[in-house]
Amino acid sequence: MSVDQSTVKRVAKLARIAITDNRAEELRDELNTILGFVEQLDEVDVDGVEPMTSVVDFDMKKRADTVNDGEIADDVTANAPAKDEHFFMVPKVVE
């Protein structure tokens, strides 16, 4: 698998990263090197092998349905570049 320049640009756009054509070309080569490296894994036959989801075999930890967090609006909005009365402010986005 390899990517072309338009795929690189599309992925960048979806990730909201602005890139120039030159940079897209560089990234294409870098990404293809990475993909090529990872592709070596294809040599391993994994037919009938369950995907490994965890190194150790244990059940997912669950929490009880108890409210024990939140009510920290000051902390939550502490790093916001713009805020008003505990609202985050962002450039206007309207559908």
Added chain:
Amino acid sequence: MTAIVDTRTPNPKNFFPGQDHDWELVIGLEVHAQVTSEAKLFSGASTGFGAEQNSHVSLVDAAMPGMLPVINEECVKQAVRTGLGLNAMINNRSAFDRKNYFYPDLPQGYQISQLYHPIVGEGTITIQVGPDKDGKFESVDVGIERLHLEQDAGKSMHDQHPTMSYVDLNRSGVALMEIVSKPDIRSIDEAKAYVTKLRSIVRYLGTCDGNMDQGSMRADVNVSVRKPGSDFGTRCEIKNVNSIRFMGQAIDYEARRQIDIMEAGGSIEQETRLFDPVKGETRSMRSKEEAHDYRYFPDPDLLPLEFDDAFVEELKADLPELPDEKRARFMADGLSEYDASILVSDKAIADYFEQVASGRDAKMAANWTINDLLGALNKDGKSIEDSPVTAAQLGGIIDLIKADTISGKIAKDVFEIVWNEGGDPAKIVEDRGMAQVTDTGAIEAAVDEIIAANPDKVEQAREKPNMIGWFVGQVMKATRGKANPKAVNELLRVKIGG
């Protein structure tokens, strides 16, 4: 994903008229139902509605770096309960995936959802469409494709500032169940009946409050049109419809829009659309198109969600009686399908009725609950929870009728007094002298008086026995409605000799 199968036979009753031929609607619904829980799906912040902005937000919900999700077991149970209520396959092993997109109300940059392995698989619910003019309902089976758990996003407000949007993350991370139907729905009435039924099921189960005003339930509606019985057409998806009435309007507009395009020789482009309730139309959300590449992948922060059969069996054993079972039981008790369907539509109404009917005639209890109580509630825009007349009071009124203490007509007056002023029906009847006159002597005197005053009418009544009704009316008037109508009738028959 399984292949889409057309399970329905085209029914001309549902068709939209067209220029050259009729059109058939094909509708599939994705309903987002907020899980009833105290805390969020992956954090310990409250799910409470209407709180101060960003107060019910933990650092997990705000997606601060390094925060890890831990699943709320109750949300899992609620999803399983709902799956059981939808007669669906419960998957003992499911998994969470990340759905990636950028929006200011989604701080993680992805929504944790279940694309590949949902917690609930295929199921079926039976909806009741109608009633038609004869009070009959049509039962239609609608397939459920899946139900999965996912996080809700936050909320953006655009009217607070000229150039900025305001973001509140209180809803961010609240558990939602997305319930996806198969494309088995063929009319607006069926779509409405489907959402109504779904809402009723989750409310009976207590897994979602079904409150569409507060956004606890909203639907994405997939609509396409086709020549009846032909292959499925291209669909458009109407996002975030938040009332059953708007859904009807949105489908109607969208179907006509698509038919107009096809009849003008055009073709439908698959797209996401938004319903504008003010204008009553749908419009394209072009900005969503690009974002449709969600690049799903398994969430590495979460292990698969696994439970054993015993976990499911325990939940199953504790399920309440669901609307279909309740309706069947009410009908077995002698109620009509119409009455039973209305009573079970809302669990609170069914509970009220059962209290009224307890130890009393079911049919009579149903009539009073539906015609008088629900009628009055509708008129005043009140819900059953705010009913000024309790089940015990309504039961008391029915007891007075049964005991021949008051007539059905006087009972309506008593109902109105209880509605407006409250109080014990028996005491009201006693204090205000509303008990009907069963003393034959008093009734007889009134009957004699009327007969004596109207010899011509008596003649007529002998010819036409129907005329007796006029006399009954006169006697009731003379006794201010308090005479026992049965006694009046008998006396008149004897005296006039009808």
